[in-house]
Amino acid sequence: MAIERTLAIIKPDAVGRGLTGEILSRIHKAGFQIVAIKSMRLTRKQAEGFYAVHRERGFFGELTEFMSSGKVVVLALEAEGAIAKWRETMGATDPAKAAPGTIRRDLGTSIGNNCTHGSDAPDTAAFELSYFFAGHELL
Numbered sequence: 001m002a003i004e005r006t007l008a009i010i011k012p013d014a015v016g017r018g019l020t021g022e023i024l025s026r027i028h029k030a031g032f033q034i035v036a037i038k039s040m041r042l043t044r045k046q047a048e049g050f051y052a053v054h055r056e057r058g059f060f061g062e063l064t065e066f067m068s069s070g071k072v073v074v075l076a077l078e079a080e081g082a083i084a085k086w087r088e089t090m091g092a093t094d095p096a097k098a099a100p101g102t103i104r105r106d107l108g109t110s111i112g113n114n115c116t117h118g119s120d121a122p123d124t125a126a127f128e129l130s131y132f133f134a135g136h137e138l139l
Contacts, residue, residue, distance in 0.1 A: 001080040001081040002080065002081070003078060003079070003080055003082070004078070004079070004080070004081060004082040004083055004122070004125070005035060005076055005077065005078050005082055005125060005129060005138070006076075006077050006082040006083045006086050006118060006119045006125045006129075007074065007075070007076060007077075007117075007118065007119045007125055007128035007129050007131075007132065008027070008074070008075040008076075008077050008086055008116060008117065008118055009072050009073070009074050009075070009116060009117035009118075010023050010024075010072060010073040010074075010075075010115065010116060011066075011067065011072055011113075011114070011115055011116060011117060012066065012067065012069050012070035012071060012072055013066075013070075013108075013109070013112075013113040013114075013115060014107065014115035014116065015039075015070060015071045015072060015073060016070050016071075019107055019115060020073055022107065023103060023107070023115065023116065026089065026103055027075070027077065027089070030079075030085065030086075030089045031079055031085075032077040032078065032079045032082065032085070032086070033077070033078045033079065034075055034076070034077060034078075035075075035076040035077065035078050035138055036075065036076040036133050036137045036138055037073065037074070037075045037076075038073070038074055038132070038133075039071055039072070039073050040071065040072060040074065041068070041070065041071050041072070042067055042068045042072060043068055044064055044065065044068045046068070047063075047064040047065075047067040047068045048060075048064045049131070050067070050128070050131055051063055051064055051067070062112070063112075066112060074132045074133075076129055076132075076133055076137075076138055082125075083118070083119055083120070083121065083122065083125055086118045086119075087118050087120065088102075089102065089103060090102060090103050090104055090114075090115075090116045090118050091103060091104035091105050091108075092104065092105075093111055093114060094110075094111045094114070095107075095108030095109065095110065095111075095114055103115055103116050104116065
């Protein structure tokens with residue numbers, strides 16, 4: 001399996017509940033290398049740009065309002081098969097349906113407040129990484 005990079009976001013619900021350290025620990029334990037990391041607060045416009053692919057969906061307004069409601073931690077993760085591996089580490093979007101031991105199952109409280117985001121495909125990962133990190137930050 002090839003070395004890949006993927007974007008991970010520790011969402012406002014997790015940051016606000018003081019779970020950043022726990023999630024970072026799980027990232028390390030899962031074998032990811034953190035290539036880049038930053039803490040920030042997205043503006044509504046930044047959240048809308050990031051989630052533009054969902055603009056026509058009913059949850060778009062709620063999602064972008066939530067993602068701009070508090071600090072997030074964005075990370076560039078690297079590992080063999082990083083995209084699938086991070087999605088497996090996070091668990092299903094709905095914490096109630098996520099596998100035991102996953103971040104969302106253990107720490108999430110609802111579909112909307114599920115602690116983390118991850119890219120779902122190589123093209124998505126490329127867009128998402130470039131949305132938050134300049135090329136020189138990923139060296």
